[in-house]
Each structure stands twice: as C-alpha cells, then as structure tokens.
Amino acid sequence: MKTDPSLHDAGARRHLSLSDLYRGESATVAGLVESAHIDSGRDASQSLITRLRDLGFVPGARCEVVARMWPGGNPIAVRIGGSTFALRRAEAAAVRVQLAHEPGVARDPGPRAGASAVAA
Amino acid sequence: MNPASPGTPGRVQGPAPSQPDLRAPARFISMDAAVENKPLRIALVGVPNCGKTALFNRLTGSRQKVANYPGVTVERREGELVSTDGRSLRVLDLPGTYSLNPTTLDEAITRDVLLGRLADTPAPDLVVCVVDAVHLPIGLRLALEVKRLGLPMVLALNRMDVARRRGVKIDAAWLCGELGVPVVPTVAVRRGGADALVEVIEAGRWIAPRAFIPAGQESSREDADQIQHDLQGLLSASGYSPPRENPWFGRIDALLLHPVAGLLILLAVLFVMFQAVFSWAEAPMTWIEGAMNALGVFTAAHLPAGPLASLLVNGVIGGAGSVLVFLPQIVILFFFILALEDSGYLPRAAYLLDRLMGSVGLSGRAFIPLLSSHACAIPGIMATRTIPNWRDRLTTIMIAPLMTCSARLPVYGLLIAALIPAKSIGPFNQQGLVLFTLYAAGIVSALLVAFVMKQFARDRQYSPLMLELPDFQWPHAGNLLLGLWERVKIFMSRVGGIILALMIVLWFLSSYPEPPPGATGPAIQYSLAGRLGAMLEYVFAPIGFNWQIAIALVPGLAAREVAVAALGTVYAMSAAGDDLSAALEPVIANTWSLATGASLLAWYVFAPQCLSTLAVVKRETNSWRYPLIMAGYLFALAYIASFITFRVVRAWA
Numbered sequence: 001m002k003t004d005p006s007l008h009d010a011g012a013r014r015h016l017s018l019s020d021l022y023r024g025e026s027a028t029v030a031g032l033v034e035s036a037h038i039d040s041g042r043d044a045s046q047s048l049i050t051r052l053r054d055l056g057f058v059p060g061a062r063c064e065v066v067a068r069m070w071p072g073g074n075p076i077a078v079r080i081g082g083s084t085f086a087l088r089r090a091e092a093a094a095v096r097v098q099l100a101h102e103p104g105v106a107r108d109p110g111p112r113a114g115a116s117a118v119a120a
Numbered sequence: 121m122n123p124a125s126p127g128t129p130g131r132v133q134g135p136a137p138s139q140p141d142l143r144a145p146a147r148f149i150s151m152d153a154a155v156e157n158k159p160l161r162i163a164l165v166g167v168p169n170c171g172k173t174a175l176f177n178r179l180t181g182s183r184q185k186v187a188n189y190p191g192v193t194v195e196r197r198e199g200e201l202v203s204t205d206g207r208s209l210r211v212l213d214l215p216g217t218y219s220l221n222p223t224t225l226d227e228a229i230t231r232d233v234l235l236g237r238l239a240d241t242p243a244p245d246l247v248v249c250v251v252d253a254v255h256l257p258i259g260l261r262l263a264l265e266v267k268r269l270g271l272p273m274v275l276a277l278n279r280m281d282v283a284r285r286r287g288v289k290i291d292a293a294w295l296c297g298e299l300g301v302p303v304v305p306t307v308a309v310r311r312g313g314a315d316a317l318v319e320v321i322e323a324g325r326w327i328a329p330r331a332f333i334p335a336g337q338e339s340s341r342e343d344a345d346q347i348q349h350d351l352q353g354l355l356s357a358s359g360y361s362p363p364r365e366n367p368w369f370g371r372i373d374a375l376l377l378h379p380v381a382g383l384l385i386l387l388a389v390l391f392v393m394f395q396a397v398f399s400w401a402e403a404p405m406t407w408i409e410g411a412m413n414a415l416g417v418f419t420a421a422h423l424p425a426g427p428l429a430s431l432l433v434n435g436v437i438g439g440a441g442s443v444l445v446f447l448p449q450i451v452i453l454f455f456f457i458l459a460l461e462d463s464g465y466l467p468r469a470a471y472l473l474d475r476l477m478g479s480v481g482l483s484g485r486a487f488i489p490l491l492s493s494h495a496c497a498i499p500g501i502m503a504t505r506t507i508p509n510w511r512d513r514l515t516t517i518m519i520a521p522l523m524t525c526s527a528r529l530p531v532y533g534l535l536i537a538a539l540i541p542a543k544s545i546g547p548f549n550q551q552g553l554v555l556f557t558l559y560a561a562g563i564v565s566a567l568l569v570a571f572v573m574k575q576f577a578r579d580r581q582y583s584p585l586m587l588e589l590p591d592f593q594w595p596h597a598g599n600l601l602l603g604l605w606e607r608v609k610i611f612m613s614r615v616g617g618i619i620l621a622l623m624i625v626l627w628f629l630s631s632y633p634e635p636p637p638g639a640t641g642p643a644i645q646y647s648l649a650g651r652l653g654a655m656l657e658y659v660f661a662p663i664g665f666n667w668q669i670a671i672a673l674v675p676g677l678a679a680r681e682v683a684v685a686a687l688g689t690v691y692a693m694s695a696a697g698d699d700l701s702a703a704l705e706p707v708i709a710n711t712w713s714l715a716t717g718a719s720l721l722a723w724y725v726f727a728p729q730c731l732s733t734l735a736v737v738k739r740e741t742n743s744w745r746y747p748l749i750m751a752g753y754l755f756a757l758a759y760i761a762s763f764i765t766f767r768v769v770r771a772w773a
Contacts, residue, residue: 067377084589
C-alpha cells in the first residue's frame with residue numbers, strides 16, 4: 001500500500017479507508033470496495049464485502065476506531081451501530097470512509113503515512 | 121430425539137386451533153418425557169450474542185451454558201415445550217449466524233436446517249427469529265433474510281429492557297405491521313420474560329410470509345441487495361437511532377485493547393488464573409486427602425483382611441481417591457474460564473493475539489478453542505467449528521491437545537507436590553511457577569508445531585477475522601454456578617465411572633496370579649501387571665521411567681488422570697502390610713529421582729494419553745488420517761522431550 005502524505009488534503013480524503021484512521025477517530029462509511037490485500041480471488045472479496053455490509057458497514061453509518069493493534073493497525077477494533085468488531089487490515093481497507101471532522105480541526109498531527117505502513 | 125414423522129411440507133398455518141385458555145401458564149417438561157407422535161418443530165434463529173440461548177433456556181427450562189462469544193452454541197441443542205393443551209413442541213436452538221450466506225461451519229448448519237437440507241432435521245414448522253433490540257439493524261437484517269424463505273415465522277424482540285434504558289425506540293406493533301409477521305417483545309433473562317412469546321406460539325397464529333426463494337435454494341447476491349434496501353427503508357421509516365453509548369465501555373476497551381497495556385493485562389490475568397489454581401486449592405485438597413485417608417483406615421479396620429479389603433482400600437479408595445483430590449483445582453480453573461467467557465473478555469483476547477498467532481499461521485479466532493482446551497481438548501476441538509478457514513481450523517485442532525487440559529492437573533499436581541519444594545520466590549509460590557512453566561511449554565510447543573504446519577500448507581487462502589467484541593457485562597452468578605456444577609458432575613462421573621472401572625481391572629491384574637510360596641519381592645512383581653510393566657520398561661528405561669510408571673501409562677491412555685490413580689494402586693499393591701493406606705506423594709518423593717519426575721512431566725506435556733480426544737478429532741475431521749498423524753507426532757515429541765529432559769536433569773542435578 002502506498003503511503004501518501006497528502007492524505008490530509010481535502011482532495012485525498014475520499015481515498016481514505018477505515019485502516020487509515022487513528023485511534024479515537026470517528027468517520028462516516030462512504031462505501032465498500034474490493035480490498036487490494038486479498039489475493040484469493042473475486043469471490044472471496046465479494047463475500048467479504050457482503051459480510052461487512054451485513055454487519056452494518058453501510059454508507060452513512062457512523063463508526064469509530066476504538067483500538068489499533070501495534071504495529072500498523074492490524075487488527076483494529078471498530079465501534080459501529082452500538083457493536084464493536086475486530087477487523088484485520090485487509091478487511092478495514094475495504095471500507096471507504098469520510099472523516100467526521102473537517103481537516104485542521106483538533107487533529108492529531110502525527111504521521112498518518114507512518115501509521116498506515118504495511119508490514120507485508 | 122429423531123421422530124419418524126415425515127417432514128410435513130411445512131409452510132402451513134398452525135395446525136391446531138387456538139385454545140380458549142390461552143392465558144393459562146404453559147407447563148414445561150424436560151426432554152426425556154413422553155412425546156407425541158408428531159411434535160411441532162420450532163427453530164430459534166438469531167445473530168451471535170442476541171440472547172437466543174437464554175431464550176431457549178427460558179422456553180424449555182433446559183439447563184445449558186449461556187456465554188458471550190460468537191459460536192458457543194456449536195452443538196445441536198433441542199428442548200421440549202409442552203403447551204397447555206398437552207401438545208409437544210420441539211425447540212431447536214440453531215447456531216448464531218449473521219447471515220444465511222455462511223462463512224463458518226456453524227453458520228452453514230443454521231442455513232442447512234432452515235432450508236431443510238439436513239437429513240435428520242427436517243425444516244422447522246415455525247421459525248422464531250430472535251432480534252436483539254439493542255443491536256437492531258444486524259438482527260433485523262437477518263430476520264428479513266429468514267422471512268424470504270417463506271417459513272412460518274415469529275419475531276422475538278429480545279433485550280427490550282436494555283434497549284429502552286439505552287434510548288432505542290422501537291414499536292413492536294408497528295414493526296409487526298411492516299413485516300407482516302407477529303412481533304413479540306421478550307426479556308429472556310427475566311422470569312416470565314418469554315410468556316408473551318409462548319402465547320403466540322401456542323395460539324398457532326403464525327403467518328407464513330411470502331416466499332421469495334424457491335424451496336431449498338440459497339439466496340443470490342441480488343437478494344442480498346434487496347434485503348439491504350428493505351432494511352434501510354424499514355430503519356429510516358421507524359425513526360431508529362443507535363443506542364446511547366455507555367462511556368465506560370469505550371474507556372475500558374481503550375485499556376484492554378491497548379497494544380502494550382492490553383497484552384500485559386492478558387498475561388496478568390492468565391498468570392493469576394494459574395497461580396490461583398495452585399494456591400486457592402491447597403486447603404480443600406488437604407481436606408479431601410484427609411477424608412480419603414480416614415476412609416481407607418476405617419475400611420481396613422472394619423473389614424476382614426483379604427481380597428475384598430484389598431480391592432476396596434487399594435483399588436477403589438486408593439485409586440479413585442487420588443484423582444478426587446484434584447477436584448478443587450479443576451473447579452477453580454473452570455471458574456476463571458467461565459467468568460472470562462461470560463464477561464465478554466475472551467474475544468478481546470483473541471483480538472490482542474491475532475497478530476501474534478497469525479505469524480505462526482493461526483487465526484486470532486483460534487484463541488477461544490485453545491483456551492477452552494486448557495479445560496479439556498474435546499470442547500476445544502469442537503469449538504474450532506467457528507473458524508472459517510479449513511487450514512486454520514485443522515492447525516488449531518492438531519495443536520489443541522498440547523494445551524494443558526485439566527486432566528493433566530492431577531499428574532502435574534502430584535509430581536510437583538512430591539518433587540518441588542513449596543518455597544516462595546518473591547511473591548510467587550515455586551510450585552506455581554513450575555506449573556506455569558509447564559503450561560507455557562505446552563503453548564510454546566503448540567506455536568512451533570503450528571509454524572511447522574504452516575510451512576507445509578500449500579493453499580494459503582486468506583480468511584478474514586471479523587470478530588464481534590460483545591459489550592461487557594458482569595458474569596451472571598447463576599450461570600457461573602450452573603456451569604461449574606456441570607463440570608463437577610462430569611468430573612465426578614468420570615471418577616465414579618471409567619476411572620473406578622479401570623482401577624478395579626488394574627487391581628485384578630496387579631493381584632493375580634499370586635506370588636509363588638517363598639517369594640521375596642512385592643507381590644505385584646509376579647502378577648500380570650508386573651510382567652507387563654517389566655516388558656514395557658525396556659521401551660521406557662531410556663527416558664527414566666520405572667516399571668510402576670510403565671504400568672500406569674497403559675490405563676492412562678483412556679484418560680490422563682487415570683495414570684495417577686493407577687500409580688496409587690500399583691504402589692499400594694507393592695507396599696508391605698502396614699503402609700497400605702500411605703499416600704502416594706511421599707512414596708514418590710522418596711523413591712523417584714528428580715530426573716525421572718521431570719521426564720514424566722515432559723512426557724505429559726506432549727503424549728496423547730487420551731483416546732476420547734483422538735475420537736473427537738476423527739469425528740470432526742471425518743477421517744482417520746488426522747487422528748493417526750496426531751497420535752504419531754505427539755508420541756514422538758513426548759519421547760524426544762522426555763529423553764532430553766531425563767538426560768539433562770540427571771547430568772545437572
């Protein structure tokens with residue numbers, strides 16, 4: 001996964017996925033896409049998307065990253081619709097999100113690029 | 121539990137007319153009561169953690185475990201509900217599932233039952249779909265999916281009390297109108313909380329919704345899209361808003377799921393658990409030991425000396441008694457496991473360990489089966505059904521017997537007490553530390569075996585984690601006591617059943633034939649068991665086992681703790697007159713070298729001394745191949761480990 005320092009920019013925000021969020025950060029689900037981390041075929045990707053949707057990852061749903069495992073946020077714990085789910089990086093990458101905050105407002109200036117580095 | 125009744129082509133309205141005395145309380149009787157020829161079949165369906173199992177208990181009065189992590193209901197659970205007019209209703213508790221598009225074996229079972237695909241379980245006459253009102257969207261989505269099958273259906277809106285407290289507004293009557301099936305609020309954990317549901321079931325006013333899916337077929341992706349569309353429409357029309365968050369849950373999770381603090385807490389929890397097994401159990405174990413000794417002395421004093429007295433004192437009291445002593449330790453271990461399970465902590469431990477376990481080719485989901493295996497490998501291996509990927513599941517099954525099950529505790533407990541001095545090192549008990557090391561040895565070797573298996577695996581299909589971390593709750597004291605009581609019953613029936621029977625056989629083998637006149641050695645050396653032990657000694661001498669251990673290992677194949685009872689019998693039989701009731705522990709302390717004891721401990725870390733485990737592996741993998749591989753590799757590891765331990769300890773001590 002490429003580490004793009006421009007993720008803070010307004011234009012890049014739509015490329016943000018759940019796996020890029022910091023701990024404690026809230027966002028709104030924008031949609032589900034096929035995860036680049038899953039190489040076992042389209043069927044597996046599709047059934048992953050279906051299951052995520054079944055669990056409540058639907059466009060418009062509010063979610064919050066409750067915990068990120070070190071290193072690289074794999075897995076993460078996500079609070080959504082009153083439930084908490086543990087997702088690995090590959091699953092979290094399939095969830096496109098929009099940040100709840102506007103950029104520049106009370107945000108941790110830490111290196112997002114570093115946080116999203118993948119240990120392959 | 122398999123009625124010969126042909127599957128009525130279902131989809132009919134309740135076959136009996138509603139009774140006038142609907143309001144009368146339903147009478148519930150247990151499953152073994154007489155049943156009518158054609159009982160109605162009711163299936164409970166719901167997502168994991170929706171309170172489905174609690175509702176099942178409420179309906180049938182059946183006593184069973186209610187736990188908090190996804191997938192505890194791996195077995196087929198059926199109960200009986202007898203209606204006020206005497207009709208028999210069969211209630212089937214299906215494994216929890218998020219969807220009828222399964223990713224695990226458990227979920228596949230639920231789908232197959234609903235589609236009528238299982239040979240011995242026809243499609244139910246009525247589906248009770250249990251929806252957790254606190255987590256409405258997930259449950260309602262499943263309900264919509266089940267509804268499309270066209271089976272007669274009732275929706276139970278469970279946990280209504282908690283939902284109201286947390287500000288979820290949902291109108292059952294409105295929902296009933298929208299869905300076109302009866303919607304009944306329930307509170308499964310409260311007495312009388314399911315009465316309304318029972319009334320609806322008894323009244324037979326069930327409605328079979330329109331089937332969208334041809335009988336016996338699975339839903340397609342287009343169906344899933346339609347269901348999602350319907351769900352969103354339903355939710356926005358109902359004015360649904362998510363439940364208010366309890367701020368404490370977030371704070372506790374921030375700590376418990378922290379990469380460093382969380383792992384330290386997990387380690388501390390496990391360490392306290394294993395320390396407690398030793399230190400809390402000390403006093404009750406002394407009482408039981410004293411009572412068994414007194415019983416032995418009393419029996420010997422009041423019976424004429426002869427074969428009967430010998431059988432009772434050496435075989436029954438000496439053998440079974442030496443296992444009974446370990447009851448307190450087993451109770452404490454299960455207390456911790458049940459409490460952790462009930463509180464919702466176990467899936468969080470799975471989250472913490474997912475990365476670490478992933479590096480040796482295991483899923484974090486394997487943590488729950490592996491922790492259960494610390495109580496007993498059999499429920500542990502059965503719990504692997506919640507692991508979606510076959511490779512992950514097989515690896516977990518193959519290493520489950522390496523976890524230190526409670527049947528090893530009698531063996532470890534005996535040897536540690538006999539050979540390791542009970543002194544304190546800092547705040548820790550030295551015996552507890554050795555026990556912790558043995559547990560750690562099991563876990564570390566399991567990870568190594570998993571790593572080796574990973575290297576041999578050809579298909580590495582990715583399988584997601586997607587584990588729900590349920591809201592915290594205080595362990596329910598009633599559930600906890602019930603779970604402990606079940607464990608005590610199982611243990612006692614093993615002591616009273618298989619262990620006792622084997623002890624009597626062993627007593628016979630070690631008593632006959634009697635020694636020839638003028639023999640000088642202990643009588644047991646001339647018996648069948650003595651001769652067998654002498655032969656086995658050739659095999660076991662390189663790893664430091666004497667002939668008494670060699671004999672004890674043979675009945676110990678049936679169950680690990682039997683070896684302790686067998687040692688008790690063998691030593692009691694080889695002792696001279698007065699020492700008959702002498703406890704096993706000092707005998708071992710005086711006659712075994714530290715190297716022999718350590719070698720036997722190493723043997724027990726690995727050896728597959730449990731036929732029931734191998735039988736379960738055969739059943740779960742549906743092949744002889746894996747139990748045979750398992751027995752082979754475990755015996756090999758056991759022999760190698762004992763060989764090395766024996767040589768190293770002997771050279772060093």
